[in-house]
Amino acid sequence: MEKLILVRYGEIYLKGQNRPFFERTLVDNIKKVLGNYDKAKVFKSQGRIYIEEIPVERAALDALSKVFGIIGINPAWKTKKDLEYIKNMLKVIVEDALEKTTGENPTFKVESRRADKTFPMGSMDLNRDMGAFILQNFPQLKVDVHNPDIRINLEIREHAYAYHENIPGAGGMPVGTNGKTTLLLSGGIDSPVAGWMIAKRGVRLTAVHYHSFPYTSDKAKEKVIDLCRLLTHYCGPIRLHVVPFTEIQQELYEKCPDGLLTVLMRRFMMKIAEIIAIKDGAQALITGESIGQVASQTLEALASTDDAVSLPVFRPLIGMDKKEIVEIAEKINTYETSILPYEDCCTVFVPRHPVTKPKLDRVRQAETLVDGEALIERALEGVEVYEL
Amino acid sequence: MRQIYLDNAATTPLLPEVRDEVIRSLTEDFGNPSSLHRLGLQSERRIKDSRNSIAQLINVSVDSVIFTSGGTEANNLALLGTTRARRRYGNHCITTQIEHSSVLNTFSYLESEGWDVSYLPVDNQGVVDLKDLENAIREDTVLVSIGHVNSEIGAIQPISRIGQFLKANYPDVIFHSDAVQSLGRISLKPVDWGIDLLSASGHKVHAPKGIGILYVKKGTPLITLQWGGGQEMGIRSGTENLTGIVGFGKAAQLIYQFMDREEDKISKMKMALVKGISETVPDAVINGPNPYEGAPHILNISIPGIRGETLLHVLESHGVYVSTGSACSSRRTKISHVLEAIGAPIQIAEGAIRLSLSYMNDLEEILLVPDILRKSVDQVKRFTRR
Known part of the structure; x- marks a missing residue:
């Protein structure tokens, strides 16, 4: 009998022809986050991913719970397809489950699946016989088939597998199966x-x-490098480009109307991001904007920034309240880093009275007051790249 | 580009002789000073030598120097240790509004434990009035803690007068002084000054970080915060930080010689800086004490209309390292409590930068600073918020 981790994945079932590609990507991503466990064996079989020869410990489970495309993680045991062996395994599992269960008289249920039809007992028989066996050995337990405290899953496949814990996965789809985008990362919460x-x-x-x-x-x-590192736990490796922006801000400040500074600055940020995105093979830009949060996030201002680029711009937070955004930031562990109080570049050249409804033609007109191409070229020359 | 380090009140570089001694000690002195064999004895001897050098530098007897992990621990030990020992005798302590956070935060913890704490105000030079102390003192006062030199503006408190006043009128009140900024810059005489407890730190005087001392006058009531093998006369248990101690000892020994030989090297550099800045950057304002009266190594200035952090980074891009307010608090976008206490207006306080010197600066580089400051100020002024 040995311990292992079973991984269940969800949405990629839907993907018909692409399914092998999605599964391969998920296996690769899992191998990457388990890089510290060099002996671990990760392989898929019959709609499950198996991770063997790995210590089933907090750090490994935490790392897995951040991998997109996984819906559930089960610390599991496996043994021979032989009733005596299976019973021994179930004893160990029930003991483990009892250690982790509070309450006086816990209830349980056995749920069996017989994927290997050559095994002589059917799943109904297994449920009944193994349930009876557990009752005999653990008199403090009661059966509850509807809402048990302990749910023991028994699967008969190439081997017999069993588990009682289900750790929810991050959901979503494996990173790398849907192309690449470029994120404008300010260092704030969003x-x-x-x-x-x-x-x-x-x-x-x-x-x-x-x-x-x-x-x-x-x-x-x-701080931004730290934030990127935190994101890599979910998103895989990230290439971070740090662009020197001071000269552009100074030029805009000296030559353009005060009220339009923010919107002009954002247009330059989008243009530079687009050039970098195309060079990186990315197909869209992502920003953390949500409607009305600040003056540069009115519908007019958003339209003005969109106008600066031709790649699609994704704004996944567009309809969210700050509170909802903070909740996610806390969940994904970026909040604490985001709120460190270093001035970020958005607070320095802020106009006293920003135009909240910039007219597109006026914005375009104001932009011609500086030599945009030369400024962008110089900024791109000074880019520092970090592979995180 | 020439690098000019003017953040010596935050920390100082190691003196080369200290570095050599630390490296030697790291390799050779690995024995536990408590061990009975030859190697242990050798380590014990090193500690004895260091303790001697430090005792000599601060003019106290050798058995009254307790090694700690630094200034913060020394301050904590002094305040918590004496209030615990004196719990039955009173309920009141006195300090000032401009102490280091390791003193202020310890007192605010003591307040949460039920102690009553008076915070003396300071004048616009950053100096307390002895009369305020006389008025604040009560029958149940057990401890007075007043720092010697303020780390942000360099104001010097009249601790010898305070100590003598206390010893003459309130001999049972314990007097502690945080001398982290004055050690090695101003000669200290805690015995003559009536000081019972005095904190100092190694890394402010060219020794490594992680080592400090608390001077404890014999007979001062003090309960340890840390129980264990009884090292440091039972006041601070734990295997000694031998490399730190050896480095601190070496630095103390060298500084003892400097202070005789180059007594006014630092203050001469500071005066040159003041003169140069007042000529080259006439809009600069000096915060805190008159430069002739403040500590020889600290100069705090503001340029109205400029934010200190921006100026700090421009100066950094020209190779000059300074700090805004106190380095320990620059993470908070908060006005310094010291500048608030001396009544600096908010625009001045936001713009404050601190230039601080050490024996390792030289006059030649100091003379370059006013022009670099001028250039940096112009650079920032071109782009300030309209």
Whole structure:
């Protein structure tokens, strides 16, 4: 008898012809997050992924619970397809389950699946006989087939497998199955959440951050690197581009109307991100904007920023309240890092009275007051790239 | 580009001789000072030598120097240890509004435990008035803690007058002083000054981080915070930080010699800085004490209309390292409590930067600073919020 981890995956069942590709990607992603366990064997068989020769411990389970495409994780046991062996295994499992269950007289149920039809007993028989066996050995237990405290799953496949714990997976689809996008990452609460939401749909991420030294400190850059690292636990490797943005802000400040500074700045950010995205092979941009949150997120302002680029711009948080965004940020563990109080570049060159409903023709007109192409070219020359 | 390090009140680089001694000690002195064999004895001797050098630097007897992990622990030990020992004798402590966070936060913890704490105000130079202390003192006062040199503005408190006043009128009140910023810059005489407890830190005087001392006058009531093998006369158990201690000892020994030989090297550099800045950047305002009266190594200035953090980063891009307010608190976007206490207006407080010197600076580099500051200020001023 040995311990292993069973992984169940969901939505990729739906994908017909693509199914082998999706499964392969999921297996690869699992191998990547289990990189520290070099002996672990990860393979799929009959709609399950099996992870063997791995210590079934907190760190491994936590890492797996962040992999998109998984709907459930079961710490499991396996043994020979032989009734005596199976009974011994069930004893161990019930003992483990009792350790983790509180309450006086816990209830249980056995749910069997016989995938291997050569096994002599059917699943109904298994449920009944194994249930009786458990009752004999653990007199404190009672049966409850509707809402048991302990649900013992027994599966007869190449071997006999059993488990009682089900850890929910992250859901979504395996990262790498739906192309690549570029995330504009400010260092605030919203943008990491936006990236996480798109990655959840199986999309790989690259990231762009705008750095305004000396108006923002290098600690602000460190913070964005930390945020990216936190995202990699879910999204796989991320290439982060840090773009020097000070000169663009200064030029806009000196030459363009004060009230339009923010919208012009955002247009430059989008344009630079688009160039980087295309170079990286990304097919869309992601921002953390939500309607009305700040002056640069009115419908007019959003239209003005969209106008600057031709790639699609995804805004997964567009209809969310701050509270909902914070809840996700806390769940994915980026919140604490996001709220570290280093000035980020959006707070330095902020106009006193930003135009909240910028007219597109006026914005385009104002933009011609600076040599945009030259500014963008110089900014791109100074890009620092981090492979995280 | 020449690097000019002017953040010595935050921490100082190791003196080369200290570094060599630390490396030697790391390799050779691995024995546990409590071990009975030759190697243990050798380590014990190193500690004895270091304790001697430090005792000599602060003019106290060698058995009154307790090694700690730094200034913060020394302050915690002093405040918590004496209030515990004096719990039955009173319920009141006195400190100032401008202490280091390791003193202020310890007192606010003591308040949550039921102690009553008075926070003395300071004048616009950052100095307390002895009269305020006289008025604050009560029958149930057990502890007075007043730092010697303020780390942000360099104000010097009249601790010898305070100590002598206390010893003459309230001999049972324990007097603690945080001397982290004054050690090695101003000569200390805790015995003559009537000080019972005095904290100091190694890394402010070119020794490694992670080592400090608490001077404990013989007979001062103090309950340990840390129980164990009884090291450091039972006041601070735990296997000694030998490399830190050896480094601190070496630094103390060297500084003892500097202080005789180059007594006014640091203050000369500070005066050159003040003169240069007032000529080159006339809009600069000095925060805190008159430069002749404050600590020789700390100068706090503001340029109205400029945020300190922005100026810090521009100066950094020209190779000059300073800090805004106190380095420990620059993570918070909060006005410094010290500048608030001296009544600095908010625009001035937001713009404050601190330049702090050490023996390892030289006059030649200091003379370059005013022009770099001018250049940086111009650079920031071109783009300020309209």
